[in-house]
Amino acid sequence: MEIRKAAFAGSWYPQQAAACKKEIRQYLTDAPAQEDSGPWLAGIVPHAGWFYSGRIACGVIDRLKDAEPIDLVVVFGMHLHFGSPNYMMAEGAWETPFGELPVAGQLAEALKGRFEFQLETPHRFIQDNTVELQLPFIKYLLDPSEFLAIGAPPAPASLDIGRAVVDWARGNNKRFRIIGSTDLTHYGPNYGFTPHGRGKPAVAWVRDQNDRRMIETMLAMAPERVLEEGLRNQNACCAGAAATVIAAARHCGATRSQSIAYASSFEKSPGDSFVGYAGLVFGL
Numbered sequence: 001m002e003i004r005k006a007a008f009a010g011s012w013y014p015q016q017a018a019a020c021k022k023e024i025r026q027y028l029t030d031a032p033a034q035e036d037s038g039p040w041l042a043g044i045v046p047h048a049g050w051f052y053s054g055r056i057a058c059g060v061i062d063r064l065k066d067a068e069p070i071d072l073v074v075v076f077g078m079h080l081h082f083g084s085p086n087y088m089m090a091e092g093a094w095e096t097p098f099g100e101l102p103v104a105g106q107l108a109e110a111l112k113g114r115f116e117f118q119l120e121t122p123h124r125f126i127q128d129n130t131v132e133l134q135l136p137f138i139k140y141l142l143d144p145s146e147f148l149a150i151g152a153p154p155a156p157a158s159l160d161i162g163r164a165v166v167d168w169a170r171g172n173n174k175r176f177r178i179i180g181s182t183d184l185t186h187y188g189p190n191y192g193f194t195p196h197g198r199g200k201p202a203v204a205w206v207r208d209q210n211d212r213r214m215i216e217t218m219l220a221m222a223p224e225r226v227l228e229e230g231l232r233n234q235n236a237c238c239a240g241a242a243a244t245v246i247a248a249a250r251h252c253g254a255t256r257s258q259s260i261a262y263a264s265s266f267e268k269s270p271g272d273s274f275v276g277y278a279g280l281v282f283g284l
Helices: 017-030 048-063 105-112 135-142 158-172 202-220 225-231 239-252
Strands: 040-044 072-077 087-089 118-120 147-152 176-183 256-264 274-283
Touching: 017 048, 017 135, 040 239, 048 135, 048 256, 048 274, 072 135, 072 158, 072 239, 087 105, 087 225, 105 147, 105 158, 135 239, 147 158, 158 176, 158 225, 158 239, 176 239, 202 225, 202 256, 225 239, 239 274
Parallel strands: 040 176, 072 147, 072 176, 087 118
Antiparallel strands: 040 274, 087 147, 256 274
16 A cells, blocks of 8 residues: 655644654643533534644544544645635555555545545645645544545535545444635735734634634534625634535534634744634534
């Protein structure tokens, strides 16, 4: 089996299993107690380096655990724009510090039969942190038998792919979890987005208004509105991924949502340019 090598290990997150395990255990130890009325079937995670948002992503993925082994995890992500193709690696496996995650080949083939994809391979792919940053958490906490990553552009057609994943998993009696990867507002001169100047007023506007609108829309489980909100207000870098996982969760029968955490890079590295992060889960 050909392996897609990690591109961000050793920089955005630890390269060695022992170091990854230590950080994950610390994230879980430090996590605030929450009333958790699972089961949670799907989640939305951020994808900055672990120093900035690893605690949030880890907390979300930990809540997707089940008493029974999980057969399949699907992650929607990638930094795409309206009009981008769908992306997928349909063969091989993904490298993680804890071992490989084999691609769900049968699911990939089923999706290829219904949708157009720009296909990647273990040796020819776009380096993209949105998926890779989640892989150690998924392997260590969920350890699924199979895994599939899909690049979902911010377009209504992406929602159909999410629903198709659910139909296939259910039709094949798979115990599965679905994850969407997105950061929120990218604010400041580094991102060419400064509608509210600089300093504390800008941080407050992002936290209390721009990011809050997106979080409330995601909590309302309104995938079409998530797409509109992200395109209109630049408050989700991967609105397609977030909307698609919500559409898939609703197709599963999910009716509940819960916010796990919110933070921004400003808290770790204050400056005029910063990014917002949120973690959410969705369940029956």
